[in-house]
Amino acid sequence: MSEKTTQDKSELVKLQSAGELRKTMDGYFSRLREAAETGSRKIAWCTSVGPAELLYSMGFEVFFPENHGAMLGAGKNADKYIPTAVAHGYSPDICSYLTSDIGAFLQNETPLQKSGFKSVPTPDILVYNTNQCREVEDWFSFYGRHFKVPVVGIHTPLCITDLGPEIIKTVAEQYHRIIPELEKVAGVKFDIDRFRETVGLSHDGCVLWKEVLQKAKNIPAPINFFDSAIHMGPIVVMRGTQYANDYYKILLAELQERIEQHISAVPSERFRLYWEGMPLWYRLSNLAKLFAKLDTCIVASTYCNSWVFDDLDPADPFESSALAYSKLFIVRSDTVKENVLDQLMQEFSVNGIIYHESKTCARNSNNRFGLQNRLLKRNGIPYLEINGDLNDPRCYSEEQSIIAIETFIDQLSGQIK
Amino acid sequence: MYRLGIDLGSSFTKGVLVDENNRLADVFCVRSGYNFNNAAEKIIAHFTEKHEVAFPVYTCGYGREQIKVPFISNSELIALSKAVFEIYKRSCSIIDIGGQDTKFIQVNSQGQVEKFKMNRKCAAGTGSFLEEIAFRLDVTPAEFTKFAAEATGEVKINSFCTVFAISEIIGMIKNGASLPNIILGIYNSIILRSSELSLVEGYVVITGGLPAMHPTIVSLFKKKYPESDSPEHSQFLAAYGCVLLNTSK
Numbered sequence: 001m002s003e004k005t006t007q008d009k010s011e012l013v014k015l016q017s018a019g020e021l022r023k024t025m026d027g028y029f030s031r032l033r034e035a036a037e038t039g040s041r042k043i044a045w046c047t048s049v050g051p052a053e054l055l056y057s058m059g060f061e062v063f064f065p066e067n068h069g070a071m072l073g074a075g076k077n078a079d080k081y082i083p084t085a086v087a088h089g090y091s092p093d094i095c096s097y098l099t100s101d102i103g104a105f106l107q108n109e110t111p112l113q114k115s116g117f118k119s120v121p122t123p124d125i126l127v128y129n130t131n132q133c134r135e136v137e138d139w140f141s142f143y144g145r146h147f148k149v150p151v152v153g154i155h156t157p158l159c160i161t162d163l164g165p166e167i168i169k170t171v172a173e174q175y176h177r178i179i180p181e182l183e184k185v186a187g188v189k190f191d192i193d194r195f196r197e198t199v200g201l202s203h204d205g206c207v208l209w210k211e212v213l214q215k216a217k218n219i220p221a222p223i224n225f226f227d228s229a230i231h232m233g234p235i236v237v238m239r240g241t242q243y244a245n246d247y248y249k250i251l252l253a254e255l256q257e258r259i260e261q262h263i264s265a266v267p268s269e270r271f272r273l274y275w276e277g278m279p280l281w282y283r284l285s286n287l288a289k290l291f292a293k294l295d296t297c298i299v300a301s302t303y304c305n306s307w308v309f310d311d312l313d314p315a316d317p318f319e320s321s322a323l324a325y326s327k328l329f330i331v332r333s334d335t336v337k338e339n340v341l342d343q344l345m346q347e348f349s350v351n352g353i354i355y356h357e358s359k360t361c362a363r364n365s366n367n368r369f370g371l372q373n374r375l376l377k378r379n380g381i382p383y384l385e386i387n388g389d390l391n392d393p394r395c396y397s398e399e400q401s402i403i404a405i406e407t408f409i410d411q412l413s414g415q416i417k
Numbered sequence: 418m419y420r421l422g423i424d425l426g427s428s429f430t431k432g433v434l435v436d437e438n439n440r441l442a443d444v445f446c447v448r449s450g451y452n453f454n455n456a457a458e459k460i461i462a463h464f465t466e467k468h469e470v471a472f473p474v475y476t477c478g479y480g481r482e483q484i485k486v487p488f489i490s491n492s493e494l495i496a497l498s499k500a501v502f503e504i505y506k507r508s509c510s511i512i513d514i515g516g517q518d519t520k521f522i523q524v525n526s527q528g529q530v531e532k533f534k535m536n537r538k539c540a541a542g543t544g545s546f547l548e549e550i551a552f553r554l555d556v557t558p559a560e561f562t563k564f565a566a567e568a569t570g571e572v573k574i575n576s577f578c579t580v581f582a583i584s585e586i587i588g589m590i591k592n593g594a595s596l597p598n599i600i601l602g603i604y605n606s607i608i609l610r611s612s613e614l615s616l617v618e619g620y621v622v623i624t625g626g627l628p629a630m631h632p633t634i635v636s637l638f639k640k641k642y643p644e645s646d647s648p649e650h651s652q653f654l655a656a657y658g659c660v661l662l663n664t665s666k
Contacts, residue, residue: 387537399479400518404535407492414495414529 012292017251024247025233029115035061036121042186043121047136050129053240057198058186063121064237069097071111073281073391096360096391098139125185131156131331133363152178156326161333171322200314202240208248209235210308215255216299220264222255225298226288229279235307270295271412274345276302277356278364278390294409300348330363334371342379351412353383359395384408418471422656425453425480428516431653432460435660444653453480475659494533496658501622502528509620512611514627516544521614534614542610544627546579553583558630565633568601621645626652
């Protein structure tokens, strides 16, 4: 229940590290822009959980179209671009990162123009891993055809239950197989020591990122999902570089300080929730405020935890990359997903879980095959399903979702008393 | 002194007057229109004309915070559950069909919400679905009931989308289907749609504006769920629950 006179609790305390985050991200985009403008370095486009370490080790500047898609969504512009892609034959039911990104490209617009880019940086090669979905291959193929540059990829088996040596071997072999094409484009020979070093940096960055996320185990949590969805930028686009690692040391220190000073992400945390599925990029801030107003902190999420590749090992860079990128939540079977979710829900002491069923992202919508009911039966933690989409706001009914969220918190309130 | 509960819904704003013994003393309803405050003012004016009413008023629904008089807003699902439990005093499954939402709520033996589900972002199976079809067919709710009683069989409405459902109905008319049979099909498609929300267990209570205006829907639900009921003033229960929620505290 809320009274008209209630003090506005939706005022969130911003993380001080946000300034450093901006500098770190600005640095990344500056390096990309310089490469695009001067040709000083080759540019590879990579999927968000693709072989970034391999690309950085071979001297590429790496651009991530999914990050670009999220920028379009967060900028509330995706619905301006999606119709253009649809008019070019891309269904409105497929990934709205893809349709908004291709639509923006066809309209020759990008949020990067605000940072001095003329357009998105032209790729010399596009590299994907289908571990997250098959759509990335079609997405990259569009640009491959347009720019007449090579598109190479790793095809990871889907719905993995037992991640055994056969899968590791087949994925590791594919890493080896794309190297000659990368060498040809980069104009340098592959250097195993450089790769080991990059894998080592990526491992360390992932461990730091994991520590950041795990700080939210503290009650009250010093960071919530909405912060993490923004602060995950460096681990997505600079994984395997010192830049990401330097940033997460700063963020970690601030979170530790918050814990010591009893500063919480949500001023009066009463309920702790788990977020399953993609963020709604165009409503991130509204949802952050809504949950804060309801004294609710989203303390953990599948999405942010998906960039924890702590199995990476410089001693065995190929096999450990294959392991780390095939262990990813999204590529696992529902049996494994159920176990992972249950464990995280226990570890983070959550009272409830929200499943965001994203209209255009089946692989990131894990309430479609009854998992939500099996998990409820297993751990008794209530759930709420929200229908929306990662980027396409036309698939989301805000008023209806607010009523559902408020009711869910009231429901928890009745059970927790 | 009476207390006032107002459910500011997408189609109608429903007001209830509750006496000092928590009894429902009167009900009044207006179209919500585009200005929730205007709708609420009409409700308040109606009741204050004859009765002394205490403020704040207790609100729920889409426009729950869009009024200018002092209010305390509530979740409409929690409020509805409270009112239903007050009436039946038992665990039950509530199926509520409003103007824009279809809701399923499972209430436990303590009157707490155990589980709830709302329709996906689509108006099929809600009051708006029926309103649109009624408008296109130029048939009033009362005529809907009359026609449904004359049905000799049922035709199936398959489309999820309201607009496509209308095209489907036009096709059926073209192929000689009778209006009573089509209307029965429309009612049954609403019931089928609501049954997708969740497994319905135990005693069933049917509420909301659509069942209140279409008694045939209630009869069909009762046929599907023999252990069921639809209470009087069922579209006013969320407003009533708002007052009850703030009384028990």
